[in-house]
Amino acid sequence: MNTIVDGHAIAHKIKDTLKKDVVKFHTPIELSIIVVGNNAVTNTFVAAKERFASDIGVVLTKKRFSESVSSADLISYIHEVSERVQGIVVQLPLSAHISNKEVLAAIPVEKDIDLLNKETFDKFVANMGVCIPPVAGAVLAILDEHTVSVAHKKIAIIGQGKLVGLPVQKVLEARGGDVVMLHTKTDRNIFRKTLLEADIVVSGAGVPNLIQPDMVKNSVVLIDAGTANAGGSVVGDIAHACAKNASLFSQTPGGVGPLTVAILFKNLLAASE
Known part of the structure; x- marks a missing residue:
């Protein structure tokens, strides 16, 4: 039998489970998404995350920077926002002049839910992390x-x-x-x-x-x-x-x-x- 996978249906099951789990937390869960530029494809990916967050009751804050933003400014913002959120996502790709390695390394390991920070990824490889790529x-x-x-x-x-x-x-x-x-x-x-x-x-x-x-x-x-x-x-x-x-x-x-x-x-x- 040839079966075509319905990724949306499986994702919906996961969403229903997460929605029930979110209400068990005593304080709101907040995710910060950092976006550089105004790319249509990137916007589509970010919008999907915004919808999912809304559906399960997670607070999502989006910070958009211009394409000319410096690596230092992005890193500074990551340090600032990491004080109050539980997860940080830097939406790729970034502008060519930005150092992906330096920016992603600024995300605290315990808040790098995309596992793009080298230290976070290495912990996953060593079976030490709680998250999966x-x-x-x-x-x-x-x-x-x-x-x-x-x-x-x-x-x-x-x-x-x-x-x-x-x-x-x-x-x-x-x-x-x-x-x-x-x-x-x-x-x-x-x-x-x-x-x-x-x-x-x-x-x-x-x-x-x-x-x-x-x-x-x-x-x-x-x-x-x-x-x-x-x-x-x-x-x-x-x-x-x-x-x-x-x-x-x-x-x-x-x-x-x-x-x-x-x-x-x-x-x-x-x-x-």
Whole structure:
């Protein structure tokens, strides 16, 4: 049976649980989102977070800076706001002249619910943190919702970045998966052979329609965590035609994306305890 993942429906279940949990806190939970510039795509992502916060009863404050803002000014604001909020998100991308590393490092570890601060990410890798990178959390939510076992399965992950590849590798290996990491410059023969042998494929390369039906086997589980703009539309790494091969397919859009927001707020509540 070919099942298409409904990320919105899974996110809604998480939202209902978080809404019940929020009322158990004696003081309001507040999230600060820092935005640089006025990018339409960024605004869409921020709006999704604002809606989710409102739905579960979390206070969200948004601070927008001009594109010319300095790294020092952003860091100063992070230090200021960290005194009163439980979570801080710096919405990426930032302007080219801003030091992402310095700005993200300014977020206190216990309030870095996106896990973009190096120290926070390293704690996650060492199994010391209470939060999970949102994309990795979204992948686990999809697998759990559809009762997909990872143990002893052959898993191919495309992309080796800190947003998708590395955290997904960490959580799937922790569940006993046999993970092989690939990237867009992997030898094409090795790339195809690994994909064809994989029971589960997770892709976060950001290359439109990188994976085609002849590159995956029947009954494969496909999770697309890649996003790219193609002709004004958001598309993923895995061609939708691959659905005919898949037992389970989380497509872009509508799969991982809605869940990353839900996991972000799940992290916020964990950080607030």
